[in-house]
Amino acid sequence: MVPIDHRNHTFRDLQTRLVGLRLSVWEALLEHGPCTTRDLAQACGIDLLTVRPRMTELHQLGLVTCLDHEGHEGRYQALTLAEAETLFLNRQAATHPQLALGL
Secondary structure (H helix, E strand, O other): OOHHHHHHHHHHHHHHOOOHHHHHHHHHHHHHOOEOHHHHHHHHOOOHHHHHHHHHHHHHHOOEEEEEEEOOEEEEEEOOHHHHHHHHHHHHHHHOHHHHOOO
16 A cells, blocks of 8 residues: 555544534535524524533544634534545645655
């Protein structure tokens, strides 16, 4: 396996973490976003205390981006899998240029 295969495999692994409540929150944000976690919870009927930790996880996975802040809350936007993969690959190339070259 060459390094680029490892990099691509890593993104596929990331996609496997998009299940359960994370998947529900991500899909709701795709439909209702961009919005705050509070607005998303109200729009889709998921408890705020369920939405917030999932939003943090999605942000850490690179599937959600914070656009700006409204008071003390961030306003989030879901990325499509294609957008998230492009962002992931760009970050990998920036931090590990040898992967981008396939060395």
